[in-house]
Structures are given as C-alpha cells and as structure tokens.
Amino acid sequence: MTARKITKKTSRTGPAKLTVRTITSSEIDGWVRSKATGFLSHPAEGEGEYHLGDVDLDRTWGAFEGTTCVGTLRSFATPLTLPGPTEVTSAALTNVTVAPTHRRRGLLTKMITSDLRASADRGEPVGILIASEYPIYGRFGYGAAVDAASYTVDLANVRFRQQSSGHVELVDLATLRREAPPVYERFRTTQPGSIGRSDRWWDRTLEQVDVPGATAVKGYQTIYMSREGEVQGYLRYTAAPEWDLMRPKGTLNIAELVTTSPDAYLGLWRYCCEVDLVTRVQAGDRCIHEPLAWFLEDGRAVRQSGRFDFIWVRVLDVAAALSARRYLTKGRLVIEVTDGQGIAGGRFALDGGPDGATCTSTNATADLTLPVDTLGSMYLGGMSLLALADAGRVDEHSSGAVMRADTMFRSPVTPWCTTWF
Ligand SMILES: CC(C)(COP(=O)(O)OP(=O)(O)OC[C@H]1O[C@@H](n2cnc3c(N)ncnc32)[C@H](O)[C@@H]1OP(=O)(O)O)[C@@H](O)C(=O)NCCC(=O)NCCS
Incomplete structure (x- = not known):
C-alpha cells in the first residue's frame, strides 16, 4: 500500500x-x-x-x-x-x-x-476485550476479569517427580495445523475464560497462508501422543543458541503449550526443560495458577515473573449472562446492577448452583448493589468479590451477602485465555 x-x-x-x-x-x-x-x-x-x-x-x-x-x-x-x-x-x-x-x-x-x-x-450477553491501557474501558462498563502470568524456569534446579506415559514428536507446521485445532477445541470447551479460534486464525498463526506484513517465526513445534495414540497436547516454541565462555546458556521461549490431560502437560513441560543447550525456559500469557511447580522436586525453580490483567468483561444482558454459567455453591442472591450507559442495569434474582442457574428481573429487596464493571470482573469466577468490596466497589445490604456471592461466583478452574485478539 x-x-x-x-x-x-x-x-x-x-x-x-x-x-x-x-x-x-x-x-x-x-x-x-x-x-x-x-x-x-x-x-x-x-x-x-x-x-x-x-x-x-x-x-x-x-x-x-x-x-x-x-x-x-x-x-x-x-x-x-x-x-x-x-x-x-x-x-x-x-x-x-x-x-x-x-x-x-x-x-x-x-x-x-x-x-x-x-x-x-443482537442478543450477545457479554462483551470482552484485551485493553492496551488499564484506565480506558472501566467507564464503558468493562471490568478486568481474567489475569495472565509469565513464568521463568531455572533449569539448574529442575527435577521432575514423575515421567509421562506417552511421547513427544517434532512436527512441521502443516502437521500442527491439522493436529492442533481439535486439541485446542477440547481444551477451550473446559477452560473458563478461553475463546474460539477461526480457521483463518489457525492458517495465519501457523503460517499456512501469506499474510501481508507478517514475518515467519522460525520456531519449532511438537505434539504429545498418549500411550493409546491420541494427540493430547501441542507446543510451539523458539530457541536460539547462546554461550557463556564455552558453557551453553540458551533460553527456550514457549509460544504456546496446550494440553487436554495432566500426562500431556507433564510430557510437554518436561520436554521443554530437557532440550539440550537450554538453561532457562520462559513462557508468557499463561494461567496465573500454573501447576508446573507441583510436578517438580523443587517448586521454586518456577518463578512467576509477571502478572497482568488480560480479559475484560462487559455484561450486556444480566439475566442471560448470569443464567448461562454455573456456580460453585447453591444459593440465591438479589443483585442490583447499575449501568451508567443504560444497557444492562436493573434488579435481578439469581438462583444458581453447580447444576444450573436461573436469573430474572425482580422487585425483591437487593442483597447487593454493584456497578456493571464489577459484575464483569466477577463473571468468570477469577476475581475476589471480597477484595472488590474492600475497595468500595460493592454495596452490601444484607449481612453476609458479599461472602455468599464471592463463594458462589468462584470458578473451580482458574480462568485463563491464551488467545490474543
Ligand atoms: C484509546 C483511544 C482509542 C481513546 O480514544 P479517544 O477518542 O481519545 O477517547 P474519548 O475521547 O472517547 O475518551 C473518552 C474518555 O476516556 C478517557 N480516555 C481515553 N483514552 C484514555 C487513556 N488511554 N487513558 C486514560 N483515559 C483515557 C478520556 O480522557 C475521556 O475521559 P472523560 O470522559 O473523563 O473526558 C485512543 O487514545 C487511541 O487510539 N490510543 C492508541 C491505541 C490504543 O491504545 N487503543 C486501544 C486498544 S485496546
């Protein structure tokens, strides 16, 4: 152009x-x-x-x-x-x-x-985004809902407690393009906070098409095959040789590591930590509760080197949004939602639990009043309502309602999104 x-x-x-x-x-x-x-x-x-x-x-x-x-x-x-x-x-x-x-x-x-x-x-109950700068989107009703973390693993101290039962194969990008999407889709549908990926996304990311302005990554990619022959994970990474007075000092950077079983998780992380000539592994955009340390003799070898807000949520239809998810414990809450933009405000009765939920408009007395951005922060179950209440971002009208809501909204699986958009 x-x-x-x-x-x-x-x-x-x-x-x-x-x-x-x-x-x-x-x-x-x-x-x-x-x-x-x-x-x-x-x-x-x-x-x-x-x-x-x-x-x-x-x-x-x-x-x-x-x-x-x-x-x-x-x-x-x-x-x-x-x-x-x-x-x-x-x-x-x-x-x-x-x-x-x-x-x-x-x-x-x-x-x-x-x-x-x-x-x-259009009937879309929530909006999501990744913010370039934190202060921009709160005024439009978005709340920070999912954090992401980066990790550094010092390989001098890494010893795994167990072996995985399958094996890792190095593959080319065309093979990964075939094998990775079904793995990602199985992962995505069980991982709160994650989103879908289009064919165009895969073609572009795995360099199957010429994209104007894009430069080839020149990395490596593997898949993890279970003992039964099922592909249960994939890994994309880059690594370059580095030396310090004839001693290897390479860093392996994980671009993406996605698995659908603990065995595959162990197998692919172990692979990363055992590549020769590498002394450090780095990974970004990971879950804030990365389980890697539990697999190691010395969990301190894994350091969370950064943590930041990632997915922001804007609730557009409270009744549809709250009845669509499940709750950690069974309970009833009446929530008054305020929305300065006049899109989603109102008073709603939520009856929710692990097996389902209903949420409808009500005139009953509210247990809690909160602005729509606070509801967005709570929506995926990764943020503490107690902390939000301490910061004055929730009003409690009936004693214990904040604690009850905090428990109900918590997600047993820490929300995580590994897809930039
Ligand atoms: C962010 C951006 C789109 C804002 O556009 P804009 O047209 O200047 O925004 P508006 O004039 O509608 O601002 C609305 C309000 O948000 C505030 N605001 C906008 N951008 C802000 C920022 N980066 N930090 C803090 N406040 C910001 C404005 O001060 C204004 O506040 P007010 O209502 O109290 O006066 C623009 O600054 C931009 O293009 N930034 C670079 C690219 C970028 O970061 N995009 C966002 C990607 S997620």
Whole structure:
C-alpha cells in the first residue's frame, strides 16, 4: 500500500464534520491505515484486502472527518467458556484506535457505545476485550476479569517427580495445523475464560497462508501422543543458541503449550526443560495458577515473573449472562446492577448452583448493589468479590451477602485465555 496522496486543499472553513458509522468494503484501506497509525505502525501492501476476510462489515466502525477515516473499532462473535463449563456467545472488541489528531474528542465513546448497543440488540450477553491501557474501558462498563502470568524456569534446579506415559514428536507446521485445532477445541470447551479460534486464525498463526506484513517465526513445534495414540497436547516454541565462555546458556521461549490431560502437560513441560543447550525456559500469557511447580522436586525453580490483567468483561444482558454459567455453591442472591450507559442495569434474582442457574428481573429487596464493571470482573469466577468490596466497589445490604456471592461466583478452574485478539 502506498502513502495516501493529499489532494485536498486545506479548507478555509475548517475541518469537515465528524461522523461515526459502519464502513463499506471500499473504505477498508483507509480504515486499515488509520488503525495502523493508532497502533504506531504502518500497513503492509495488500493488508486492507486481507483484512476484509477477517472483518464483519456490519460491526466494523469508523470515525470519519469527511471521507477520511480517523477512528477504528470492530467486534466479532466468539464463544466464551464459562464456569461449569458452559459457554455464551460474546462480542469480542478489537482494533480500537483514534488518530492522534482527533483524540479526546469523544470518538471512542461514540464508536464503542454504538457497538455495545448493537451487540446487546443482537442478543450477545457479554462483551470482552484485551485493553492496551488499564484506565480506558472501566467507564464503558468493562471490568478486568481474567489475569495472565509469565513464568521463568531455572533449569539448574529442575527435577521432575514423575515421567509421562506417552511421547513427544517434532512436527512441521502443516502437521500442527491439522493436529492442533481439535486439541485446542477440547481444551477451550473446559477452560473458563478461553475463546474460539477461526480457521483463518489457525492458517495465519501457523503460517499456512501469506499474510501481508507478517514475518515467519522460525520456531519449532511438537505434539504429545498418549500411550493409546491420541494427540493430547501441542507446543510451539523458539530457541536460539547462546554461550557463556564455552558453557551453553540458551533460553527456550514457549509460544504456546496446550494440553487436554495432566500426562500431556507433564510430557510437554518436561520436554521443554530437557532440550539440550537450554538453561532457562520462559513462557508468557499463561494461567496465573500454573501447576508446573507441583510436578517438580523443587517448586521454586518456577518463578512467576509477571502478572497482568488480560480479559475484560462487559455484561450486556444480566439475566442471560448470569443464567448461562454455573456456580460453585447453591444459593440465591438479589443483585442490583447499575449501568451508567443504560444497557444492562436493573434488579435481578439469581438462583444458581453447580447444576444450573436461573436469573430474572425482580422487585425483591437487593442483597447487593454493584456497578456493571464489577459484575464483569466477577463473571468468570477469577476475581475476589471480597477484595472488590474492600475497595468500595460493592454495596452490601444484607449481612453476609458479599461472602455468599464471592463463594458462589468462584470458578473451580482458574480462568485463563491464551488467545490474543
Ligand atoms: C484509546 C483511544 C482509542 C481513546 O480514544 P479517544 O477518542 O481519545 O477517547 P474519548 O475521547 O472517547 O475518551 C473518552 C474518555 O476516556 C478517557 N480516555 C481515553 N483514552 C484514555 C487513556 N488511554 N487513558 C486514560 N483515559 C483515557 C478520556 O480522557 C475521556 O475521559 P472523560 O470522559 O473523563 O473526558 C485512543 O487514545 C487511541 O487510539 N490510543 C492508541 C491505541 C490504543 O491504545 N487503543 C486501544 C486498544 S485496546
């Protein structure tokens, strides 16, 4: 793509009116250019056309000054796994930018409000996103719901307590493209916080198609085969030789390690820790409760080197969202939800437990009042309502209601999402 030619003369009457609307296919190049500028990059030749295959134009928003795109935002529908496990269709928000020339004039507010309302009208009970900066999205009703962590494993001290029963095979990318999606799908449907992946996502990530601007990763990939011959996990990693006075000092970086059994988990982590010439393993975007330490003689060999917010949740339909998931303990709560954007507020009676839940609008006296972003933070069962209450983000009206809600909403499986979007 070449730089846009500036043909228009500067107007004496000032800039054209700002409008926010969904885009047409002929506007994709300008939209992609604007998105790239917002993220401090440049679009590659052909990126607009490639992007057309990813976007749903009905939910791809642009902010325009005249015909010039100065803001971008889009959403797409994807399954989100909930405690239970069950799932809902969520509206995943992405590609959010406003040009530096037009920031802080309310363009994000206009685009996101339009998209949230459209998602709610479509019947999607929740929205999700990954925030570039923490302070942006709380005002729009999103709450930080799933954290992610990075880990460093010092191999000098690693001794595993047991062996796995299957074996690991090195495979090429085409084989991984065939074997990984079913494994991921089995993993995803039991892992609260995780989302679906499209064929295009797999083709792009596993380098099966030419994507404008993409550079090859040059890594390695393996699958884990159980003793019975079932593929129960896969691993993508990079590693490069490094030496310190003739002693090996390599680092193996895990790009993704996904398993569907503890045996496969052990087998693939053990593989990573036993690659010759490597003295350190690093992994990012992992679950905050990584079980690796329990497999080792010295659990301190694994260090959580970072932790950060990852998935944010915006509840759009309280009754549908809360009745879709399961709860750790059986109980009844009346929750008053406040929503400054007027989308999801109201008073709701929740009857929930491990086997199912109902949630309906009610006039009964509320046990708790909380803003919709706090409900979003609690929704996937990974955050402490007690901590949120300490921070003044919940009002308790009946004694013990915060504790009861905290217990009910907890997920027995720590929420985790390993997919960027
Ligand atoms: C984030 C971004 C889209 C905001 O767009 P914008 O049009 O300036 O946002 P708005 O004018 O609608 O801002 C609405 C409110 O959010 C606040 N806000 C916006 N961006 C913020 C930020 N990065 N940090 C803190 N507050 C922010 C504004 O100050 C405003 O607050 P107010 O209502 O109290 O005045 C824009 O700054 C941007 O493109 N950033 C770079 C790319 C990026 O990080 N995108 C997000 C990807 S998840």
